[in-house]
Amino acid sequence: MKITKRLFVKLAGATALAGALAGPAAAWEPTKPVDFVIMAGAGGGADQIARFLQSVAEKKDLMNRPLVPNNKGGGSGAEALIALNTSRDPDHTILVTLNSFFTTPLRQENLGIDVMTFSPVAMMGVDPFILWVHKDSGITTFEEWLEEVKKGGYVMGGTGKGQEDSLVITYLEQAFDLDIKYIPYKGGGDVAKDLAGKQVMATVNNPSETKGFYANGDVVPLLSFSDERMEAFPDVPTLKEKGADFSYYNQRAVVGAPGQSDEAAAYYQDLFETIYETEEWQNYMDTESISPLWLSPEEQKDYWATQVERHKELLAAMGE
Amino acid sequence: MEILGLLTDGVLVSLMPINILLIVIGVTLGLFIGAMPGLGSVNGVAILLPITFLVPPGSAIIFLAAIYYGAMYGGAISSITLGIPGASTAVATTFDGRPLAMKGRASLALVTAALASFIGGTVSNVLFTIFAPMLAKVALAFGPPEIFALMLLAFATFVGLGGDDIPKTILSICLGLVFAAVGFDEISGAPRLVFFDIPGFLHGINFLVLAIGVYGIGEMIWTIESTRGEITTTEAKMSVKGIVNDSKEGMKRGWKGTAIGSFLGFFVGILPAAGATPGSLMSYGVAKMVARKPGEFGKGHPGGVAAPEAANNSASTGAMLPMLTLGIPGSPTTAILLGGMVIWGLTPGPRLFIEQPDFVWGLIGSFYVSNFFAVLVNLAFIPLFIWMLRMPFTVLAPLIFVLSVVGGYAATQDMHDVWLMLAFGFGAFFLRKLDYPLAPAVLAIVLGPIAEPTLRQSLLLSSGDATIFFTRPIAGPITIIAIILILLPLLKFIRDKFSGKTKREV
Known part of the structure; x- marks a missing residue:
């Protein structure tokens, strides 16, 4: 009970800060295990991060229902994007992404995926090369x-x-x-x-x-x-x-399925902000050389838009 | 000698009362998780990993090692008693385990599986203790051409066997390879063979779906057809004396398979691309090849149970090697363990043995102890599994059906795969009627996804020149042995033709 209360207080604070949805309605909480889709196969960098995030949520008892990691690495993440796009329960489906979040829909237009329809949750950091x-x-x-x-x-x-x-x-x-x-x-x-x-x-x-x-x-x-x-x-x-004006990072971000309700999105945004601030994640970023880059949900959408444009250019240069 | 000291410490830590309790619980849980079709050590470790944050890391590792080992033993149980592979690593165990059970020798199969597992586990623990740092270099020396050559060798052991019809074996392999190609192409990222644009094909065909379809559903239909609905029970008796006798017989007829599985399983296990499933399938193939009467394999030979079971336990320790020394998991389970290690604040990689020796040897120490308890717990439960077999088939058949459906669904959590599994079951039944061997198809769907990318990577490396498989020092000899094995039956055939014999000895 104590935890739910604390979460509720935090959530209320977060929504007030965002200036959105300030109201008396009870905070949304997952009613069943959350499908935590990973855009990569087991064992890779993205997978390790996802499992680390899950373990922090578990260890700190941040959720009333568990995150269930679900590896869908097929087709450079196309499998994961399709799963989110066709999710029947967007409020209980979130995705850990890397840059194939931008490149795969561009390279395979027939998948019919528009990443701008996804719901921003959290930018956990960017991974340099x-x-x-x-x-x-x-x-x-x-x-x-x-x-x-x-x-x-x-x-x-x-x-x-x-x-x-x-x-x-x-x-x-x-x-x-x-x-x-x-x-x-x-x-x-x-x-x-x-x-x-x-x-x-x-x-x-x-x-x-x-x-x-x-x-x-x-x-x-x-x-x-x-x-x-x-x-x-x-x-x-x-x-x-x-002398070359070029830098490139891999995004380590969490997004929600298209069609996710604002209440659910607010819940996940708050959850991952809490995780972001834990000592565990801060240490992890340090040891794994991930650069911090915290963005608000609005900033995340802007970031996506610029990344989509940038990857269009990079892919065009590649002849794709 | 320092290693021995650390190892002894590890074993002693495992033998603390609280840890022994964790081991017994872990092994028992693992045994049942492994026995449930569709659930294997991967699921067991993944589900229980979060629990380990509640106990100190030392005990956490011991607990996970116990689950890991228990699941490796457990996989054999449903393979033998129900004919449904309990875990991906136990697919090869059905080849001979199920026929033995049908002949009323289930206890022989179960006891052989338990003992072979124990020996395989022990051999690989010893190999790991002595050779670990050296073998890390071997794993690094295996690039794409070497892995492909090894896969070729694995196929060759299945084709080059006398006894089976060669064209039918090749057809079966091709069928498996086609199924393996479904889904996304790893090299180009493009979708392939997505039949009728059904999204379920996008994630490919999980080989457990094929294996459970063929061995669970297919076998069930086969039994129904052959008994014509008559109520039958399998003769299965159980006594302490029986276990002792079975142990003697199992080891007498299965020692060769055990030895092959123990060493080959370990070696295949240490290669990051492979893991326990290819290891157990290859060991089965080799055990059959070197057997005096290969024709007995597939009809209920203890060696056919011993080889894959020794191999999958051996490979499970072997798979720890690339995970610990290179930071690359050799199997899906070790991938989860790798995540666990990162969470505990350990960095797997070449420095781990130097910087965290007490962790490494503590882990290996707990393997020795877990392995020992796993065999005891497993033997203790055998009467229960035998009792299950004595249920009439009219009860058993629905049970097999339900477990198959659950197993088919658990692998990917997609109903699409359940329908596919049923389709494979019917397909397998008809192919079996026409005398097609189905094990090669299962082998192909396991090895195909390893063989194809490594073949293409190799050819990219060499700019399309296939001599790369012959000129590299490790790949060369393996490729040549594989080709000889493939050609062997052909040469035999020609020789027989010329000497006027029409029928070959099997």
């Missing part, structure tokens, strides 16, 4: 890397054409006139492993997926695609320092 090589390559700077790639026959691994890392690689190819062979993998973890095993020569990967091998000294970071140098990698220059 880094260019990695194996230590045995002897390459330690971006310039040396460019030289090596220009010799030809260079092989990189990533999570698939049209996916986040491939957009970055395509940008590099075009900006620096490179020709790179791209091998698609199932997930970021597999990509990191095959870099450590020298099956591919370089990768563009989130720090969280590569950090084990980095800590062990197997792989070397050359360049980050963040706006500023990352705290965890102070010696790694950004692409911006190299």
